[in-house]
Amino acid sequence: MRDRIVALLAPALERPGSVLVDCTLGLGGHTAALLDACPGARVVGLDRDPDALATAGERLARYGDRVTRVRAVYDEIGTVLADLGIARVEAVLADLGLSSLQIDARDRGFAYAVDAPLDMRMGQEGPTAADVVNTYPAPQLARILSRYGEERFAGRIARAIVAAREEAPFITSARLVEVIAGAIPAAARHTGGHPAKRTFQALRIEVNRELEALEGMLPAALDSLAVDGRIAVLAYHSLEDRLVKHALRDVSTSRAPRDLPVVPDELQPTFTLLTKGAERPSDEEIATNPRAASARLRAARRIKESR
Template sequence: MADDSADFGHVPVLLERCVALLAPALTRQHPDGSGTVLVDATIGAGGHAERVLTELPGVRLIGLDRDPSAVQIARTRLARFSARITLARRRYDDIIAVLNESGYAATESVDAVLFDLGVSSMQLDRAERGFSYAQDAPLDMRMDPDTSLTAADILNTYDETALVEILHRYGEERFARRIAAHIVRRRARQPFTSTGELVELIYQAIPAPARRSGGHPAKRTFQALRIAVNDELESLRRALPATLDALKVGGRIVVLSYQSLEDRIVKRVFTDAASSRTPVALPVELPGHRPRFRLVTRGAEHADAAEIDRNPRSAPVRLRALQRVEPGPPGARRGD
């Protein structure tokens, strides 16, 4: 099937594979005759959602995104499916609240969930958003423009120790101390206002031999600031356990991550869920109790060479999928 995603500023990654992994959970017949429900926790431009809604006419979609421009683009793109969709401008760690508001229970009420993590092409390609180190723009990096904290706030007000921690923890930047020291000295003369100023400083802070390998020298710093501004990793840590609770037996969750910090969280949550034999509401393992989830993918899957050639931004993707195979304890929530 032809895909016109580029018209909406984003080419969906691993589209065919995502649909193939979600389809077994979304084509089932429920005893009560109800249709199946997909939660797209990061609706973006709606590319994955459009394919599912087109190919699987019995599916109802609940889509979330914190970016108001993404929600509007998705609403326009999916307008022909308006009777089958609910869109909410919310972060994915609000998934339980959104389900409740949409008439679904917090536990075992949906058939599939998709997370397409990280920054989108729409955000990278709009210079004024400040996500890209390739274009000079205001130091913003907010996925939700109504939140208060910006990248400029962090650079101009956080102390040197906090800056080192952000660059090291969220960017895995080995020159975090050098960059932080340069930031503090530079802002004492003049506050940071643009991405170009930051890129120039990073070139000055990182030794010349290191600038010639490992990709763009500013990549890790920009990643770290974006994650800090948007609280991305903590949001993911909160969202995944709640999402697993929301899956019906036979339901599936598919997650696309684009950097190792996200993927480690997903891998840990999925592996723990697939290996744990103890119901979360009970302090000891029950004899004969089986894990409530199973891994659908063996390790992380990646885009092939053909897809990377068509869409270079798919190169770092890691895909993992998990399925619920047993109900949870009556009246219990994961983590209670």
């Protein structure tokens, strides 16, 4: 949805010296498109993955000092901007989930379709997915699979994992996929996609504390925007999209009681929505990029300062 993101954010970046924060720089594709469309703008690009930052640096080298790359998790946006001496920005973009670099790197362990070390760390530090499946007790594993993966067989899978690790610890993904598939009733293995899909999603979210980071990023990103500034967020599963939806709804809704005849200025909304619900990619884009199929885009514009 690159073109749609450019259309949503470019109006806020027309002034020379305007600043976009790309909270998930990745390979730099969105940043490059916005820098091309807005020749007076500059970008602060955040990413926790040093490999992504290095690759993006090569891709964006032609823009020179219009791009500042920072290794950081996106909930650190406020600290990053303060360190750079930037009080307010004109646009914020967050493309959540995995980058193509992470998906395609076999040794990172994100894909359940290939046998690889159970890592799943976006930032390459801290506990791995192997640490989670080899140490968490069954009830804790079940809670993670149920909450983050919305896995209806979470309890069965958690118990199977705990039983299997007593024989030998999990090291690579193939054995984990086998245990997951064996824990799911045969009739359910052929519906809803790959049987390990939801478990791998849950483990990735737990390892990278993705929802926790998103909950911290959204208010900080909204606070960083100047009047007429815009935010666009691409989410890839319902848990992310729900957090984005609620955050944008809260700042775009009056806080006054419905029967109040005159709404005081301090109770007026500070943002207006730029998208009606969550926008989805076109069939044509999905055909050329199947990974975009689950994308959900929401955007908003600041219309007044907060009180």
